[in-house]
Amino acid sequence: MIFSKAAKILFLAATVFVIGNNIGQAQNYYLYVALESEDEVSLIRYDGETNQGTIKETIKVGVYPTENEGPHGLTVSPDGDYWFVSIAHGNPYGKLWKYNTETNELVGQTELGMFPASMEISEKTGLLYVVNFNLHGDMEPSTVSVVDPESMTLVADIETGIMPHGSRINSDGSYQYHVSMMTDELIQVNTSDLKISKRLHLAGDKDTHSSGMSSGMQTNEVHAEPICKPTWADPHPTENIVYVACNGSDTIVEVNTKEWKVTRRFQTGKAPYNLEVSHDGRLLVASYKGEGATGVWDLNSGKELARIQNSRRVSHGVAISPDNRYAFISMEGVGGEPGSVDVIDLEELNRATVVETGKQAGGIIMWKVED
Template identity: 25%
Template sequence: MRRRHGRPVPRAAGPGATPRRLAALAPVLLAAACGPSPDRPNGDAPRLYVTSGFTDEVHVLDARDGEILRTISIDRRRTETDEPHGVTVSRDGRHWYATLAHGHPTLWKYETDGDRLVGRLQLDIPGAARVGLTPDGGRAFIPDYWRGGLGEESRVAVVDVHDLTVAAVPVVCPAPHHAAVDPAGTRVAVTCSLSDEIVLMDAGSAATLARFPAGPERAEARYTPMNAAWSPDGARFHVTMAGTGEVRAFSRTGDPEGVAAVGRGPAQIAGSEDGRVLVVANRLGGSVSVLDPAGPAEVRRIELPGEAFPHGVALDPAGEIAYVTWEGRVGEYGGVTALRIDTGEVLWRREVGVLTLGVAYLAGRTASGS
């Protein structure tokens, strides 16, 4: 039995129920999954792009209420599970990108207008995790999350996305998971999950600028740094530590600047555009932490008792709503929950996909089309 993120791939949820068949069930929950809703303007609503790891799909949801607008297959091998992992939208809103993590790791590029496939690039690395984009949308950084390497140094694929060509594949550290680009597009923070380190890269040359421990040396549990988020001014970045249930802050040169306790197994982290708030999905804690970045300090914890393994986080531009993906247990659907950040109120909840990992937000167009 193969494993993804330490969990077995669900071969069945009953007689004859494979993940692909599971995704074809529950017509009420998956209404309109194969095409746009007929009574909604297809391009105007704010959208969410959500990866479904066990069905090799990306689901497109209306961010206002979670209605499924369409489902897009990014399946390279029909008889295997390749696990769509990361998804991101360019700052100008013109393109979105997704990765296939296994089999033939691939970067997929789509136009947001009609969700048309522009091209795809097979990557010469064993795995592919999240996608970090420069603010101008010209370059992507895709870590090789190769946990099977058992500590062997791994790489980050640097891709010029206008023509989907590989600019560099530098060796960085063991099992990098996230390569977060700073707001100026000059520096990249790479989380090294197996070596408890963080690497700072130059975005232009892909050279390593610094490599340092994720925290003070400890004999017990690993820190396991997983995901990072930069402050809007680029002065610091915050990293989730899945092994210790913390978020640690660092200056842009790597100096420690604080730590906040959060729930168990924090996964993705996202910050508001104004720098006012950070939101963390606590994968093993079944909760969401809301942080004041200045400390950092946890100011609120929102329990999600019906959502197993919260994983991905995206925020609306106003920093008022958090969209949190949850993987679901073996043999169950995952999904997305929309929460008010200030109160924890659940605005909507949608079961969709299986092993629901990544999520990205696309702002809707105004009436003038701008």
């Protein structure tokens, strides 16, 4: 089964009566993970019945064998036929590479900006939107590159904030959301007219003093030094809400996208980096990069249900299965330590198993689920 965003919601509606009876355990879950220090991408299969994860294939990426080119962000086309990886450490610019999911063969590429990072394809426009994080460049506004994934042609570069990251698109494909790490902003891009439609400064005065869940206020003030340091944004699947990981202030911010204001703030573990909302909108899963842990939050109550220690000290990406049963967390490792992918059981709220990988497991994305 291949799941687009809309199909994930339909899948949930059709199967909600059996998910509670562990139907996910009889399924195989396939996902890709980028190994940034290895110049590789691994295809992982997790068997929910045997609780075993295996690496089905490892694909070499990059063209210079003596240099580390750094595969960073990943996404899969809505039809599941192709996967894309951003090659971050280009000289001077990075690239976007396109692969066939059945053969894992390279079928196209194009040049992007400096240090291209996270990305996603809009189901409304069919275009791919990737943020250029510009990690090694000057502290100046960067861009969102818009690419036609069919022809692998660069369509536009949209100027945005400083060090943009955490690129995700809402369920109907109309808006792309990303954060500007060094200006503490959540930014909304209209996917049709390829223009920024809204900006929200996230680090109001209450941000550094919040505890648990509290109200927030919109502010137009731009601090000289970032406070929130946002690293990720993810829209709710059915509501006009976006959740943002504030890596610098140990908080997750909830933003109402209609009213365009902060509505709640959650005090989290150290340095939340990546997050994803479950496809039923019930849970939020966040990687705490500063403490090698995963937080699972109930969005209705605003309470953290569990904080689960990971297999490595530095956690990175989050990918939740379409049936909302598992969260897959990529783990970077430290120094020469290999990376891993932790499988978190979202019903039992524990770490089900660990899949060992190459060094610096980072970008991670679901591909498909098979019975």
